[in-house]
Amino acid sequence: MEKYDVAIIGGGSAGLAALKRLSTLGKQAVLFEAGEKIGSKNISGGILYSKKPKNGKTHNVEDIYENFLTDRPYERKITKYVLHATSKDKIFSIDLTAAHEYEANFGCSVLMSKLNQWFLQQAQETAEKQGGGVVSGVHVKDIRWEEGQTIVQTNELEEVAAKAIIAADGVNSEIAYMTGARQKFSPNQLYQGVKVVVKLPEEIMNERFSIGEDEGAAHLFAGDVTMDHIGGGFLYTNRDTLSVGAVYHLDSLLETPVEPYELVNTLLRNPMISDLIRDEVPVRGEIDKNLAKEEQMRIRFAVTKIIKTWTEMREAYYSKGERERLVREGKYSAPEEMEAQLSSIRDQMSTKYGMKFETDYVEAEYSAKLVPDGKRCRMEKPYFKNILFAGDAAGRGIFVGPRIEGLNVGIDDAVRAADAVARALDKNNFDENYLGQYYSQSVEESPYTHDLKSIDKDYLKIFLDAAKDVPKDIINSKYGMVVKMMSSKTLRNFAVGFANILGYEKILPIIETVETYVRVPTELAERLGKSVSSSYTPTIPSIAQRVAKLKFNDDSVSHIKVLKPTSEFMKKMTVLCPTRCYLMEKNGVMIQHEGCVECGTCAEETEWSHPRGEKGINYQFG
Amino acid sequence: MDPVNVAVIVKMEPDFSEGNVSYNPDGTLNRAETKNILGPHSAIAVNAAFYAKIKHGAKISICTMGPPVAESMLQHSQLMSDADELYLYSDRIFAGADTLATAEVLKSGILKMQGKMDIVFSGHRASDGETGQTGPQTAWKLGMTFLGNVIDYEIDPESRTIRVKRLVRLQGIYDVVEEVEAPLPVFIAIDPSYKPKFNTVSQRLAYEKYQKEARQRSQDFKQYLKVLNAAQIEADPKLIGISGSPTIVYKVERIPKGKATRQAEIIDGSDQEQIRRIVAKMRQSLSTMVIK
Known part of the structure; x- marks a missing residue:
């Protein structure tokens, strides 16, 4: 049997950070990724932050990857952060850029396929020097302990032995289930996020969002667009795409089920968003059937x-970098030549082929993911024997009002896990008491864990300052009191202190309600908002069309088994599965197709595992 | 133990995928407008050679006969296999070659390569010509043992032998797997269903390592490329190009389309009602069918 020092399971941003850190420390580690290639199963909203907390230290992305800021594998640095309260046709906006910048070096929009590929490049090089590396298309199916060895069993390769394991296999961590390190997360501990990536040429985006070349905008949405659910919508600018998505508490969705894609569609149909995503789209003419x-x-x-x-040419033309590259490489003598050619192609399209150009939007990819609500589900002891859990696998996502962080938390965890493992390797001691507890303590000291346990009153103040123009009487008596109290410094300190003593968990049901996410914002928009309208109605693809557009590597073996076909939960899955995998038949709920994006929404009452290596969903954007 | 030496013969072919291919109004291929790529069967042969590199650190040489533009296809082959040497046999007198004359050029080129080849790989056939002759003819000219339809192979570098699995048709039964052992050197025409398998972590790590090296090498592919003409490979002028081609293409005819005897009904849509109709139709047709 082949032997390696460390096995890392899962090639997302946490797993890769662990690999990079371990190999930088001179340790040998092998990373197993089930997807066909790194990044093919990763999804994020998403914004990746780099933080500088008042107390303690976080391990940031640029600390781990020294070329991060020069290579710029991210999309755009987010420089505008706005929360919009929506009603049917009105919008009231609150600028939260100060909250976004709070304790942050920067926050940048990212697409996981590209970002993780870049992380891979960086990590692989150092890992190879230590005799380790990355194997993709390999799905870990079991871990067992035998004669002092930890043996990793996969569907694809011969078994290997490892001294320690870092499990970074995501929110639906099979390693956690198979070892019993934790239970499956329950719906009240999870958010379901659904996202579409929309294409928009770079410079058209710059102009429309009034942003510069390395600037970006993030827009959050609450109120009417939530269709009465706890959560909200988002729109982030990437380099030449937009991420538009909806994130909702799973128990809120279970209470009043609505198709997840309808929540995204409602966003897309909102006049403000429709107008932001619009583009010029060619429409095929009829071909003479005779x-x-x-x-x-x-x-x-x-x-x-x-x-x-x-x-392709239009995308290149509207990108400064691409334009310059094509001229430099001698493909065109000047940008004017590109422009001329572009318009001649356009002419040809309409005259020769009878094509028309309409205002619409271009959807490139539909995706879905579960997000752990760290406040409610973080593993208090993120280890089991010599396995350490990091990031989503350990249930560590930060959701505090408009503050949404997951990627940076995973990276911070991974570095702590790598350091703990390196220390154990040095002493050749992989005991729970030596390895697991050390890691657990390190994670406990992380500023992120602090944020998952208590309210930061300085952050709260920034948030309240931003919302100071909101008349107090708009908020009904229950919240009016709270807001009034929070506006005074002494009272705020007292209240936050009191709340923290009471325990975060106890006050969450008061803060996260339909009232705060839906009614108040809707009323705000109705009373104070500006009217918005759109010049067109977007043609939104059906869910069948969206699924058809995704790339799957079909597996003849199903990775999901329905356990209770007649349960209430499964009945709701016919609505809540983001890709409509389930159908109600005579004998109960059945899987009707395997266009599964592996989000895990149905995992609670199904036998759920990721597909075998290389199989299943293969995201292009992520 | 001597290192394993492998060569691959590849072909540049038009990209027939939608969005890349162009046809003239008379239905013939518009070559000027259509992109050229590494033929899909050649790509499988290149993959098979890469397997020898990962398992035994084999040295790979890839060659083709074609116009100067074919060098970008060789670059692509190198990206796929981390090839050590690339050869482009390009000469105006090669023009008009049929499979036999092409085999002569490839044979002369392979004999001129550094070191003796242990294995020469070719694709199953080309997707434009579809004859499947160039491989066997090159093997014959080289005097090598020919193994066709190979779906799997293992080299034993010590005893200098190879074991291959061939997908053959035996006594009217399709898809019979035949296992053959042969002393090296051999010529392998790889089957379209070939898929390399790597069973251990160390092989997979080697795979990643060579792939990375391949990315670097192919960016600088000209350093590995030799463009040779007929004189340089010492090909017999009588046996190459149009004069070495016994094939005469007399006339190309369109294959007449048979009249449709089926009565198709188009059911449009994916809602439950339409799917029920499809299932009902299937039931109906199956009920009249006798399954033996």
């Missing part, structure tokens, strides 16, 4: 080709 079959096919192929050429 022509010979071959001729019809020839035209169809030619149209596909010209649309592709036009789209």
Whole structure:
């Protein structure tokens, strides 16, 4: 049997950070990733932060990867952060940029496929020097302890032995279930996030959002668009795409089920968002059915080709970097030449092929993921024997009002796990008391854990300052009191102190309610908001079309088994599964197709595992 | 133990995928507008050679006969296999070659490569010509043992032998797997269903390592590329190009389309009602069918 010092399970941003850190410390580690390639199963909203807390230290992305700020594998630095309260056709906006910048070096929008590929590049190089590396398309199915060895069993490769394991296998951590390190998260501990990636050429985006080349905007939405659920919507600017998504508490969705994609569609239909995502879209003309079959096919192929050429060229033309690159490489003599060619292609499209250009939006990818609500579900002891859990696998996501952080928490955890493992390797001691407890304590000292346990009154003040224009009488008596109290410094300190003594968990049900997420914002928008309208109605693809567009590597073996086909929970899954995998049949709920994006929404009452290596969903953006 | 030496013969072919291919109004291929790529069957052969590199650190040489533009396809092959040497046999007198004359050029080129080849790989056939002759003919000219339809192989570098699995048709039964052992050197035409398997973590790590090296090498591929003409590979002028091609293409005819005898009904939509209709139709047709 082959032996390695450390096995890391899961090639997301946490797993990769662990690999990078361990190899930098001169340790040998092998990372197992089930996806066909690194990043193919990762999804984030998402914004990645780098923090500078008042107390304690976080391990930031640029500390682990020294080229992060020069290579810029992220999309854009977010420089505008705005919360919008929505009603049917009105919007009231509150600028929260100060809250976004609070204790932060920066926060940048990211797409996981690209970002994790870059992390891989950086980590792999150092890992190889230590005799380790990354194997993708390999799914870990079991871990067992035998004669002093920890043996990792996969579906694809021969078994290997490892001295310690870092489990970074995400919110639906199979390692956690199979070892019994923790239970599956329950719906009240989870959010369900659904996102679409929308294409928009770079410079058109700059102009529309009034942002510079390395600036970005984040917009959050509450109120009417929530369809009466606890949570909200978001829109982030990437380099030449937008991430538009909806994140809702799973128990709130279970209470009044609504199709997750409808929540995204409601956002897309909101006039303000419709207008932000609009673009010029070519529409195919009718092909004369009287022509010979071959001729019809020839035209169809030619149209596909010209649309592709036009789209690619337009994307390049509206990107400063790409324009300069193409001129530098001698493809065009000057940007004007590109412009001329672009308009000549456009002419050809309309005259030769009878195509029209309409205002609409271009959706590139639909995705879904569960997000752990760290306040409610973080593992207090994130270890089991010689396995350490990091990031989503340990249930560590931060959701505090408009503050949403997960990636940076995972990276911080991973570094702490790597340090603990390196220390254990040095002493050749992998005892729970030596390895696990040390890690657990290190995680407990993390500023992020602090944020998961108590309210930060300085953060609260920034938030309240931003909302100071909101008339107090708008908030009904229950909250009016709280707001009034929070506006005074002494009272605020007292109240926050009191709340923290009482315990975060106890006050959460008061803060996270339909009242705060839906009614108050809707009323705000109605009374104070500006009217918004859109010049067009977006053509939103059906869920079948969205699933058809995703790339799957089909598996002949199903990775999900329905356990209780007639349970209330499963009945709700026919609505809540983001890709509509379930259908109500005579004998109960059945899987109707395997277009599963592995979000885990149904995991509570199913036998759920990730598909075998390379199989399943293969995200292009992430 | 001598290192394993492998060569691959590859072909540049038009990219037939939608969005890349262009046809003339008369239905023939518009070559000027269509992109050229590494043929899909050649790509499988390149993959098979890469397997020898990962398992035994084999040295890989990839060659093709074609116009100067074919060098970008060789670059792509190098990206796939971390090839150590690339050869492009390019000469105006190669023009008009049929499979036999092409095999002559490839044979002459392979004989000129550094060191003796242990294995030469070729694809199953080309996706434009579809003859499947160039591989066997090159093997014959090289005087090598020919193994066709290979779906799996293992080299024993010590005894200098190879064990291969071939997907063959035997006494009218399709998909019979035949296992053959042969002394090296051999010529392998790889089957389209070939898929390399790596069973251990160390092999997978080697795979990643060579892939990374391949990315670096292929960025600088010209350093590994030799462009050779007929004189340089010492090919017999009588046996190459149009004069070495006994094939005469007399006429190309369209395959006439048979009249449709089926009566298709298009059921549009994916809602429950439409799916029920499809299932009902399937039931109906199956009920009249006798399954033996």
